[in-house]
Structure formats: C-alpha cells, structure tokens
Amino acid sequence: MEYDFKAIESKWREYWAKTGIFKTPARPIRSGGPASPLPELTAGQAGKKKYYLLEMFAYPSGDIHIGHFRNYAMGDAYYRYKKMCGYDLLHPFGWDAFGLPAEEAAIKNKLHPRNWTLNNITTSRTTLQDLSISYDWDREVITCQPDYYKWTQWIFLLLYKRGLAYQADSFVNWCPGCKTVLANEQVDAQGQCWRCHSDVGKRNLKQWFFKITDYAERLLKDIDKLTHWPENIKTMQRNWIGRSEGTEIQFPIANCELRIGVFTTRPDTIYGVTFMAIAPEHPLVEKLVTPEQKDKVAAYVKQALAKSEIDRASADEKDGVFTGSYAVNPLSGEQVQLWVTDYVLVHYGTGIVMGVPAHDQRDFLFARKYNIPIKVVINPPAKTLSPETMTEAYADEGVMTNSGPFNGLPSAEGIGKVTEYVRKKGLGEPNVHYRLKDWLLSRQRYWGAPIPMVHCPKCNVQPVPESDLPVLLPEDVKDFIPKGRSPLADVKKFMDAKCPKCGGPAQRDPDTMDTFVCSSWYHLRYTDPKNTKEPFSKAEAAKWLPIDTYIGGSEHACGHLIYFRFITKVLYDAGWVNVDEPAVRLFNQGMVMDEKGEVMSKSKGNAVSPIDLMNTQGMDASRLAIFFAGPSETEMVWSDQVVVGARRFINRLYQLVESLPPATAEAVGDTRKLAAAAEMSKLYRKMHLTIKEVTEDIEQFHFNTALSKIMELVNNIYDVKNLLRHPTRAADMEGVKGIIRKATRVAVQLIAPLAPHLAEELWEKLSEQNSIFNQAWLKHDPSALEQEKIELVIQVNGKVRSHITVPSGTAEDEIKKQALADEKVQQILKGAPPKKVILIPGRLVNIVG
C-alpha cells in the first residue's frame, strides 16, 4: 500500500492536539527536590531535567515561509528528541508584533496596524499549528498587546530607576524614508537604513537612550563564558563592542581657560602633534571658534552635517576649517592649530583628536592638503624618515626621536612611559573607550510601546508610576502617516497627562520604543506569560532559565543578541533573575535560497509556502528534505528535487514495516543469541552503532548525517531481508525475522524526531499503544559494538595494498607478522626487510619499506 501522507499526517496532528503532548510541565523535575524561589540550580548542573528550548520569535509580516519553517523544524526535531530523552521542556512561541511594516501596510491597505498585525498572527499561528511544530501555545506572547507592553514599560522604568535610561540632545541617525531616528545597530555598513535603505542622515534631537555602555566591559568579558556560542557571533560582538585601550591627554587652549581632552592609542607619538582636530558636531566647537573664523566654521559644520554618513566616510579627501584657536602640546609646549574636520567622529573617544601626520595616514592626508607641518617622531628600525620624502604615514612601531626625554625608546615601550609621565603630571590618564554607543530607543512612530514618561513644565521629566502602567497606546488614531515627529504628539487625549509629582498639567512623551526593547526580554516573559502582577515571577524564571538552546539567524549578532544579553544582566543586577547570561547555547541556522541563489522572502515573491509543501509533498517528506540537504548552519537551496529522496525513503521504511510478519511473531528476546549468523550479527551491530551515532548527531544538530545513518540502517535491513528470498538455512529463518523486526523498530524510533507523523503511524503498526514521543530514547549497548573479528587495512608506504582479518584481541606482534606475511606485501617488498611497521589498533598496519 502506498503511504497516504495526507490521511496519516492529519491523523497524528489531531492526536497530538487532542492529547496536549506539547504542553509545558507545570513543575520541571529537578534533582534534589522541588524548585524553590531563586534556587541555586543553573544549567550544566548534574542531574537537571529541565530544558528551555527557544527559537527566535517572529515578526508577523504575513505568513510563515520555508525559511522560517527550516528554523522551526530544527527546533521541533530537537524538542521531540529531548522529550524522548526524558527532559521537561519549555518550548514557547510568540510574536514581535510592534514595528514599522505594520504602519506601512496599514497606510497601503487602509487597515489599522493593530488589525493588520493580529490578522497576520492568526494566519501564521494557524500555519505553525498545521505544521505540527511542538509549541506550547498556552505561553504565546504578543508584544503589541497591553498585557505584554505594560511590562516592556516596566522594564524601561526599571532601567530609569537604575540610572540606565536618560534623555539627551544629540546628533542621531535619521532615516528620511522611515521618518524616524535609528539605533546605530539599524544603520548598515553602507550608511543606509536597515529597512528602507535610504541614506541615513544626522539630526539633533532630544531622545531616550539606554546606557548600554555601562555594561560594555561585562558584555565583552562575559563573551568568554559563552562556550557554546558560534565563534563568528562572538567575534562579531567583540568587534562591535570594540574595546580600545589608550590614554586621554589634556591639551590647554592658548589664551583661554579651556582644556580639551584627546583619546589616543599612540601617546608615544605626542611630540609629533602638529595640529588638533575636532568633530563638527562637537559642542565645544562654538566656544573654540574665534570671531574671525566664525562664518567659515559655521558654513563648514553645516555642510558636514548635511552629508550622509556614507559620503562622509567614503571621502578620500580629508577637509576641514581652522577654528582660529591654538592648543598647547602639554609635553613639548608647542602651539598647534585647532581645526574642525568631519573625519573626526563625535561619538568616539572625546570627539577630538591630536593630529600626528607623520604616523597616521588620515592626519598625513589632512596635513598635506593644508600644508600643515609633518614632524617625524618614530623612526623605523635602522632607518631615518624625512617629512619631505614621505609619501605616506609610518604607523608601525619604531624608535622614538624628536621626543625630548623619550628619545631612543622603542615606541612600544614609549606608550607606557608617556602615559605614566602624563599621569604623574596630572595631564592625563590611561583610559578605555568602546565603539559601542548607548542604545537610542526613541522612535517617532505610532506602532510601538509608548515611553512611560511625562514632561512637566515644573518638575521636568517624571516617570509614570508603576501602578499607572500600562500607558496605553491610543487605538483610535487614524493619521499615523510619518511626518517626522511622532503621530502621538497630535493625539491630545493621549498627550495630556497629570504630572505624577506635582499633579499639575503635563505632557506625555510622544515617542514609542524601538521594538528591540520588546524583544530583549520576551525570553523571560515565556517563563510566566500570564502574570498580571509582575513581568514574571522570580520563581518561574529560576525554574527555567537560562535558555538551554537558542535557535535563530546570525543577522541578529550585533543587535538583538547584544540587547537581550544586556537586559538580562540588568535584571540580574536588580535581583530578578539568577543568571547573567540568557542563553547557554546559540545555534545559527542557515538561510533557505531559491534556485537562483537568492534568499527566499515575502518581498521577493519567491518564498515557498510550507502549507503548499505539506499538501503536495507531505510534511515529513519536506522536513526530511530540509534536514538532508546539508548541514543545519549552512545555506540550503530549495528545489522540488530535494524532496524526491526523502519521499522514497519514507515509502521504503513504510513498506518495510508493512512487510513485517504480524506482531505475534515478534522475537525481541535475547537478540544476541539470535545474532548467530554473520549477516544477523552484522545487522545487530549496525543497529547499535546507528543508535549511538544518530544520538550524537541530533545532539549537535547534524540532522543530515543522522538521517543518512538511519538510511544506511534501513538499507542494511533490506540487505538481510533479501537473503530471506532464497533461504538456505531454514533453521535461521525465525532468528533473521526477529532481528529484522528489532532493527526496524529501532529505525522507527530514531526517525521519530525527524519525521514525527510517519514514526507515530509506524509505531502504531508495530502494535504499540502509547505515543512514540512518550517512549524513552534508545541507548546503545557498547558491548554490541565490539567485534569478534576485525578487518585491518594493510598499507605499504602509505598506500593500501591489502586487507587482513584477525580475531579481536590479537597481539600486536602477531598482527604485524601476519601483515608482513601477506602475499601482496611480499610481492612489493621483494624480500627486503621493512624499515618500520606502524600498527594503529583496530584500523591499519603501515609497512615502511
């Protein structure tokens, strides 16, 4: 009979839904008694039974496509495997439901963003349920619902109370397309908006920030704890945080009281300073410019700010304008000109640099352009540089020269010596700077969580009291077309508020929060999603945290994956959670591409619907095809071709089970005795080897090799079965049937995480009553892997020349003797004595002639 995937898959889908097999156990079993509030149990502790498996939740942009499906199918397979291993699992799902596309779609379709979003969620949820992904839907979270964003606002207030949320005027990334500000993480390498790819500009606005820089050092240092995270993600985070050790040195301004600090990693070049440079946005520019230069500087600043980030960064020429002020080199006493230039970044270091043209390429270009002197203070080993002949800066190490008391010192040593000197003189001190900037979270958009702050004319900024949360997003807003300021600013009913401090009239903050705030703590809400009194209870969080395996795309390396580490640390410091890192293991799944090699996505219109696949190919066949296509972490190309092998395999296994004698003939007794004949003992061994290898593979997300090994087992079963077609030893028949049946059961159990509907059906056919997912995962018998006879490869000079079979446990000398006596070996050696004989036990003998 053909395998009727439609009937069988829907039968088991309904069965799982009815029996509630994916529900989270109320109390995960922990060794050492029931969970207590904030117990000391953490992941990695021996005997723990809980398992928190999480896939990154989804932005509900329409329906689930095959790219999502690959991600969720991996999680589902791993869930089912872990369940069979006896873990109590938390495997929730939810929706990252605030965000710009909802507004855009709403404007286009004349739908409220809320309705558009909730409709998409309904569609996508139904799809996931149809696909039998093992989520506990009782724990679903939807970030745009007041019962969720109430606690997002609570998190904001927590950060505010802890001095980690502040409002500041600053030049921020402004996307003219989205008409909102963007976090640094949302501007790509081309200086464009991550969503609409408009060139991002700069605007000076008063905005809310989270002080993630306070956590820079810990976020960096604790990367070392993440031993089960992919190396590339950790490297990306390290680069993103960008720790840089250097020295901050104060330069007095001539003829005035001001001093300016510069940050440098090369204090050894300080005697080579021939100018100073300040960023155009720097607040001190106004104070440092002299009246004569005022107009020129103002014009320059204006045009610099008008440039897009990318134009500014890609300019080959370094240009600038003299401010009219002079800075005094605190070591040499020399006076140098202070320039404004846009190659200095206001956000990095102090926003002011010392210009050392001889030893910094950018400074060199700048000095050449404006005829600023070049002074050599580092000479390369055994060479003397001359400013006149230099064509580029010499930035490497060397020997200090023209540097007063430091002459003759190797520059590497000079760094420490100069720092020490300025520190003693009170002119500066060692300092560390980070590339990481504070997290800009205000958005001038409607569809987000309102910022729970009010602005009182008397009391300034005041937090909304916790008891007044949530600050509800007004629903009856019709005009959310972006205008460059928050649509909420025009909703009088929303804006008018009482000051929590003085009770006087005040205004709400009109901005909403970056959606990355919503997604930075959802993993915590899952532990206690219906709590109305707290964001989550400490006890529930303690039960489940940390996430044991987190599955998601590597594109979140420097965004979400840093933010959720940060928020977890803040909550750890505040005593809410007992882990300071959210996820023990991170797994990055590869993307799904179409046959042209392009990423599948809704916007490209090339996305394959998993529902279509389910209807045409079957869910299990589609899953197996996805798993088999290649390693889980690499990209895969989807084509209908890849399902062919999977479908054949499913039929092959189904036919195998169908062809077994009735259950009464089951001979599952002492299979070792049955394994008398050579073929049988080979199959018996293969069965245990497969259990071992498949277990190891699934544990490591190597679903492709796991499946290939199950295929091998099934092929071997067929080989043995084919022997029955021409039986020569009738007495062995029953034993052979028994081992076939046993091995088939094993194959069915091993395939269960990968092809769950098929496995349930076959399990039932094998006369089992209970769900296969309530069965214990198989354990291999190590003694079954031992072989009575071992085949060894015989090499001569590293080339395979022959094979011998020896009883296991044969003495090394005996093996070597036999190897040398081999006919083939004799032919090649021609009687000459071997120089060396190398024996690798259980593998090979290499004879060096």
Next chain:
RNA sequence: GCCGGAGUGGCGGAAUGGCAGACGCGUCGGACUCAAAAUCCGAUCUCCGCAAGGAGGUGAGGGUUCAACUCCCUCCUCCGGCACCA
C-alpha cells in the same frame, strides 16, 4: 584594509591525522510490465587496461608526518561581518 568561515565527483554533501567520495539526487544498465510510471537489483571520481590490476586525485604551491581533505606556511577564489574607531 582588518576579522571570521569556506573551497572535495555531473549536483547536494560525508570523512577533523589512518581505506577520500558515506548517504542522497542525477545518469547508465538490468528485472517487473503489452507499455509507461512506480518499485526492485547493479554500475557510476579521472586516466590506462578485456580483466586482474595499476597510476593520478579533495582551489594552487611548499612543509611537517610512517600516513594529510584534515596540521603548519605562502598564494588564489568565494561568502559573511566590520571599516576614517584616533
């Protein structure tokens, strides 16, 4: 430019110091069939050879080793990330 990752049959890929190409797709041959599909069996890295067998072979070149897809050095190509970071 800097930092990661990768490069293996016609294709997806396997093997992380020990028989390169497991498993699957495709192709070819055979069985079944009136025929086809499906299914089953066999072959399938390249070259020489009827065969037995032999030689070469994992981006290129060098090295370490009894033995290298695997480790080391140099280079090429592709992918990803960062990039005026002082």
